[in-house]
Amino acid sequence: MALTVTLLPDALIRLASDLDGEFHSGDLVRRIYSTDASAYQELPLAVAIPANESDLRKLIAFASNHSVGLIPRTAGTSLAGQVVGTGIVVDVSRTFTKILEVNRDEGWVRVQPGVIRNELNMAIEPDGILFGPETSTQNRGMMGGMLGNNSCGSNSIKFGSVRDHVLEVTALLSDGSKVVFGSLDADQFAAKCDGPNTLETRLYRDIRDCLSEQETRDEITREFP
Incomplete structure (x- = not known):
């Protein structure tokens, strides 16, 4: 693995050494990733180029444990700063290309x-x-x-x-679990809501609870273009 060393906190150093892919904290790489095709610019904490799914899970665990944001990034052609931020940029454009x-x-x-x-x-x-x-x-x-x-x-x-x-x-959720999101009929959605108390289940329950409120449903009907 490649590591650009600067004065990193110990936790970031341990994360870098644990990845199979690259981890950069040097000023040059961070500045390269500080903008996209827009005029916005923010210097990220670091840049990770994961080699595999295991690296992604390690990055997610680190972010969850240390309250650090992850910024997924591919080509960086967005025009409104969508991949700009102060967290750890996770560039999947070089290895997840199949x-x-x-x-x-x-x-x-x-x-x-x-x-x-x-x-x-x-x-x-x-x-x-x-x-x-x-x-x-x-x-x-x-x-x-x-x-x-x-x-x-x-x-x-x-x-x-x-x-x-x-x-x-x-997708990988914030607890590292892998889930598949797709179209569901009413029975399938109910089964998701009644599943074990996982993060995925709680997401479906939150959607159900939100859409069960008549005020919310009326607002969606009124405001959705």
């Missing part, structure tokens, strides 16, 4: 967040599949950032935004 599965019959693909939008479409074109949302940075923008930003682009009138194309999202 197209994991292509299902031609059902017309879907499973990808990691560091897959570039144009490269995805070039790879799946022979299978007759197209990922429609098209941003101006399509030759370098990555799927993780497009998902987090709900990107759309000039073709959104025809293809919609990213959320219109997402079937499932596999």
Whole structure:
């Protein structure tokens, strides 16, 4: 693993030594990651380039134990400071770059967040599949950032935004647990709410409780465009 050493607190030094990937706290790397394609700039505490899922879990555990924010980042092409902050930047653009599965019959693909939008479409074109949302940075923008930003682009009138194309999202929660979010019918949602007392279950219960309030439902109906 690569480590840029400066005067780090002991906890950060231990974290850096425990990762398989890279961990940088030097001024140069932090300044490189202090901005995106916008005018916003904030110096992060450090920059991590995880090598695998184990590294991600270690970073999440550290953030939870030390009340430090994690800032997921791919290409950094966002225009409104979405990946700028004072926490630890977690750059997944270099190692999480695989197209994991292509299902031609059902017309879907499973990808990691560091897959570039144009490269995805070039790879799946022979299978007759197209990922429609098209941003101006399509030759370098990555799927993780497009998902987090709900990107759309000039073709959104025809293809919609990213959320219109997402079937499932596999995620690591703040306790390190891996979950899969997808469409649920009423019975499936109720089963999620009645599950064991995990963070995932509590999230579903919070959604249920929030949407059970008539005032909230009326506001959504009134305000949603």
